[in-house]
Amino acid sequence: MEASVEVMVVEDDATVLAVVTDYLRGRGYGVTGVADGRAARDLLRTARPDVLVLDRMLPGVSGDDLCRQVRASAPLTSIIMLTALGAVEDRIDGLEHGADDYLAKPFVLRELRLRIDAVVRRSRNARVAPTPFELGPFRVDPASRRIWLGGTEMTLTTREYELFVFLLRNPDRTLTRDDILREVWGWSFGQTSTVTVHVRRLREKIEPEPRYPRYLLTEWGQGYRFTVEDAA
Template sequence: MKILIIEDDTTTREFIAKALKEHGYAVDVAEDGQSGLMMALSCQYQMVILDRMLPALDGMKVLSALKSTEPNLPILILSALDSVKDKVDGLTAGSDDYLTKPFALAELIARVDIIINRSHRQQAVTSEITYDCLKLDLKSHTAFCHHHQLTLQPKELRLLQYFIEHNEQVVSRMRLFEAIWSYHFDPKTNVIDVHIANLRRKLEDAGCADILHTVRGAGYVLRR
């Protein structure tokens, strides 16, 4: 299991990373909000430990971006901002927990264990997501249309998952690019169009025609 620490203070960052590694977790680190967000969107993490006051990109903006693209990714805010309002703001913005500095290392590790265990239980309950004729098994990473298994490339599978999770919502190309590829959006690339076309063709071949629509000037929508 891999955890990402986004923390600009070197001593705190290294202290937490060392402790989590000794506790059995794999750990990556980022020293600013911008690079941390890019790492979180491009790699598979079981949890993010996030400082609020970060250079390059504020921690609350990182939290908002992650929750809009990876709503099930557990996030623990670790911050010196310790007022009740600060804690409420962090929790209502989508963080799974809020721990103030200074902190006891044993408490931090206990909270990490609890959050990850809770996330695993929730994933076990919701291992399948469905919409209309589509079903996606999150454990086996397989997709079905009318009970026929689809042969999808990894990015196509991730796109389909994102569309099912945001079904009947118009999703912009920029939002897809940030969620599936990286944080930076290149308006000149046609990578999204190519993957959407391939995914749509495979859905149509399997009998799920007219379910993935292009909304001119706005994006795409999974809708019957």
């Protein structure tokens, strides 16, 4: 991965912070290490890292609160939660706060690097500017990474944008969670609950009534299908 990738690591364990920052710097990343949530929040008022590696349990400002704040102010920053809370419920909770990925402690440094590379690659690939297109009430401008619903611009995180564009480019096709995990996240394996959480978040933004979706439908036992025909 190119040296232009900027990573901010927010971790209150001094040993973990030193090991992670030294490892990433040694492989060409630009790295800022921060030991508490309040200091990270202050830095992020002006800094815009490509990736934020964020511990959930932090002094000053919690990782969850920081994640929500970054999502509101810097939606193009990818967030990887790095935490000792590794249960499925904790992973889903972290994703609900807006994280793009989740890595539980103890972890392998190489896996962290690969996950950083994956979120950066997906983000940069999505910024390649093919022709704008429309589907039903949705209009997409890939050059600016913007999507409008009925003339109103939508507010989407990086991962929500990538997921939605993938769905828009595959209308009326049933996609399994593994399909989505592979094509949107770039993972050949992983927790499919990640997809479930992001689908739920996306529905809250595109559906008039998320409990009774018109566009993003669940095909029980199979996966999801995006359609504008059924909605009409």
